[in-house]
Amino acid sequence: MTFFLQLVVTGLVVGAVYAMVALGFVLIYKSSDVINFAQGELLLVGAYTCWTLVAVYHVPFLLAMAVSICVSLFLGIAIERMVLRSFINEPVISVIMATLGLSSAMRGILQVIWSTDTKTFPEIFPSAPVIIGPIAVSRVYLYSLFISLAMLVIFSLFFKYSNMGIAMRATADDQQAALSMGISVKVIFAATWAIAAVVAGIGGILLGNINGVNPSLSHIGLTVLPVAILGGLDSIPGAILGGLFIGVLESLSGGYLDPLLGGGVKEVAPFVVLVLILMIRPYGLFGQEIIERV
Amino acid sequence: MFHRLCWLAVLTSLLLVISLAAGCGSSENVREPVKLGGIFDITGATGDVGKPYAEGVQAYVKWINENGGINGRTVQLVDIDYAYKIPQAVEAYKKLVTQEKVPAILGWGTGDTEAMVPFITKDRIPYISGSLSENLLTVENHPYNFMVAASxxxxxxxxxxxxxxxxxxxxxxxxxxxxxxxxxxxxxxxxxxxxxxxxxxxxxxxxxxxxxxxxxxxxxxxxxxxxxxxxxxxxxxxxxxxxxxxxxxxxxxxxxxxxxxxxxxxxxxxxxxxxxxxxxxPFAFPFEDVPGMKDVREGFALMGKKPEELTQKHIQGWLSAMIMLEGYKRAGENITGENIKKGLETLNEFTSGDLGAPVSFSASSHRGSSKVKxxxxxxxxxxxxxxxxxxx
The missing domain is CATH 3.40.50.2300 (Response regulator)
Known part of the structure; x- marks a missing residue:
């Protein structure tokens, strides 16, 4: 029983990290129908900025985190102004291609500034685990669980009730109609990217504290894309629950199937389940069901 | 328009004059440098450890050039970043061998080193890789691969x-x-x-x-x-x-x-x-006071690197370059792939000042050492x- 519980709890907290990262994809998709391939690089910007402040300038961690969030915020706005503005009313696929280009360009710039070696954070989260009954959980994961749940609440409310959130959804649904209703698509895009950059930045900082920061961190950005797809690309609860679901699935299949099948099932199982679920619900677990009949 | 053309003409002629002058200066009585190829991962998936390895190689080449070069000739390192992508590594290899005509190469990853085996065997290019995979050690199938540390x-x-x-x-x-x-x-x-x-x-x-x-x-x-x-x-x-x-x-x-x-x-x-x-x-840490470390610190000082910035991967790169160039030294005047291979095969308990285990190669074994600390x-x-x- 302890074995099972430990696996489930570990799966949940690791899934929370996936959820945080997947949230960035969902936010941008939800408000602009675009899949952002530069999500991984946005992670890196947050992680590197925070690392520089903490490790090089010895800024207290919370302050460093706040500054990094501001940097991400302005980066998001800058990306909109420099890259995306010319794509307003252009096909979505063009924007997606632009994010691919953005990803390469950003990776290059980041490597010039921070090089490719692994940067390690000084110990910020105490390494002693939190013991709940028979189960041990590391603190940094526990914090990410709290943060991702908090974000779930904040963003669900934001999209449901705030004017900005509603305007974002309207823009995603039909840009031209939104423009003609007097919604400033420029502002919406800027806000979207700013928020997504901030979410990615926070994710990057947490990941950096788990495993150090180097350019390969950005790959995690892409590996969680299945999480977002599983949950439904336009659903915030979907991203969070999708993340937790994949985390638990990985952990359980690692614990129970790996010994039977000789290892490596942990990495594959989520994808098998993903395919099965998408066969039954092609729009993801919580995605918006759009069916056009002809 | 005419003005622009004028300027262009002036600039081109200036460039021509400069390059001619530079050409004249260098050809006087200086022996042709020997080339060494490098296929490194600096910006790819393993760049975090690949970059210090590459810097180790660069530092050694700089150091040996400061200290008389190889048999009186300077060493010119021609290195290419392949970003841990096998097709790019093969492309880099072709460039190094056909255009730059390097007689030997220092490489990096397991996958790309294995992909390179047919080429290096055919072209007779001695190859030392960062990978220590046992697969590379069968001399019949890998006659030009050499391993500087335990697999x-x-x-x-x-x-x-x-x-x-x-x-x-x-x-x-x-x-x-x-x-x-x-x-x-x-x-x-x-x-x-x-x-x-x-x-x-x-x-x-x-x-x-x-x-x-x-x-x-x-x-x-x-x-x-x-x-x-x-x-x-x-x-x-x-x-x-x-x-x-x-x-x-x-x-x-x-x-x-x-x-x-x-x-x-x-x-x-x-x-x-x-x-x-x-x-x-298998490779010393930079903080250790082993005999070979003095040269290492000197070499990296030439690159503007302080001892505390060094990692063990720097030492691995340094040592790989040192052993390959020892092969050059033993190849004598006619530095070709075949002669370097023969030179390397005469290494017997070659010590690097304790930067790594003593290395021995022979015609029947390219397993430099099976010892580690x-x-x-x-x-x-x-x-x-x-x-x-x-x-x-």
Missing amino acids: YSDQARVLLRWIKDNAAEENPKVALIYNDTGFGRSPITDAEAFAEKIGVEIVDKEIVDLKALDATSQLLNIQKAGADYAIIQETSNATATILKDAKRLGLDIQFLGLNWTADEISLKLAGEAAEGYIGVV LYQVKNGQWQPITDWIGYQ
């Missing part, structure tokens, strides 16, 4: 032998943790065969991905299997994940790891959890617990 299989054998000799139990129980790549799988079969031979029981094998954020399920299974020791074949990041998770779960298992798990990065990432961890160290993390520092040891 992954030999490293695993040394660890198993050490466990056998130091365990309280008659048949110690060992688990193997590796990643599902060519690099990760490389020593597994050899390790299992050797374990059986010497009476060590392999009770479990677990796969942990190189980028894994968590290894709880694998570690719990190792615990269930009753292992007292676990041997890790990963890179620094996954190693730190494993050590941290093991500490969190309170496992009573002695962890040991191969060379890519035992460096400054895994130590920093794992923090307290690394205490007591034992690693295979074991280090243990004590008070947050890597400290040697053995001298150069083998598994015999």
Whole structure:
């Protein structure tokens, strides 16, 4: 029983990290129908900025985190102004291609500034685990669980009730109609990217504290894309629950199937389940069901 | 328009004059430099360790040029960043061999080194790689590959032998943790065969991905299997994940790891959890005062690098370049791939001032050494617990 519980709890907290990262994809998709391939690089910007402040300038961690969030915020706005503005009313696929280009360009710039070696954070989260009954959980994961749940609440409310959130959804649904209703698509895009950059930045900082920061961190950005797809690309609860679901699935299949099948099932199982679920619900677990009949 | 053309003409003629003048200056009585090729990963997936390796090579070449070069000729390093992508490595190889006409190459990854084998054999290009995969050691099939340190299989054998000799139990129980790549799988079969031979029981094998954020399920299974020791074949990041998770779960298992798990990065990432961890160290750490380190510090000073900025991967690059260029030296006046190979094959207990184990090559074996040192993390520092040891 302890074995099972430990696996489930570990799966949940690791899934929370996936959820945080997947949230960035969902936010941008939800408000602009675009899949952002530069999500991984946005992670890196947050992680590197925070690392520089903490490790090089010895800024207290919370302050460093706040500054990094501001940097991400302005980066998001800058990306909109420099890259995306010319794509307003252009096909979505063009924007997606632009994010691919953005990803390469950003990776290059980041490597010039921070090089490719692994940067390690000084110990910020105490390494002693939190013991709940028979189960041990590391603190940094526990914090990410709290943060991702908090974000779930904040963003669900934001999209449901705030004017900005509603305007974002309207823009995603039909840009031209939104423009003609007097919604400033420029502002919406800027806000979207700013928020997504901030979410990615926070994710990057947490990941950096788990495993150090180097350019390969950005790959995690892409590996969680299945999480977002599983949950439904336009659903915030979907991203969070999708993340937790994949985390638990990985952990359980690692614990129970790996010994039977000789290892490596942990990495594959989520994808098998993903395919099965998408066969039954092609729009993801919580995605918006759009069916056009002809 | 006319003005622009004028300017263009003036600029071009200036450039021509300058290049002519430069050409005249350098051709006077200076012997042609010898070339050395490099295919490195500086910006790719393994750039974190590939870059210091490349810098080690660059530093050695700089240092040897400051100290008289090779048989009086300067060495020109032509290196290309292949970003850990095999097609780009092959492209870099073609460029180095056909355009630059380098007689020998220093390479990097397991996959790309193996992809290069048919080319280097055909073109007769001696090749030293960062990869220590046992596969590269069959001389009949890999006549131009040379290995400067113990292969992954030999490293695993040394660890198993050490466990056998130091365990309280008659048949110690060992688990193997590796990643599902060519690099990760490389020593597994050899390790299992050797374990059986010497009476060590392999009770479990677990796969942990190189980028894994968590290894709880694998570690719990190792615990269930009753292992007292676990041997890790990963890179620094996954190693730190494993050590941290093991500490969190309170496992009573002695962890040991191969060379890519035992460096400054895994130590920093794992923090307290690394205490007591034992690693295979085929190349000296820069903080050690071994005889060869004086030259290393001089060489990196030429690159503007301070001793405290160096890592063990810098030493690996330095040592690889040193051994390859020793082959050049022994090739004599006519530096061709074949002669370098013959030169390298005369190396007998070649010592690098203790930067690595003494290296010997012969026509029938390109296994430079099967010896390594074991280090243990004590008070947050890597400290040697053995001298150069083998598994015999």
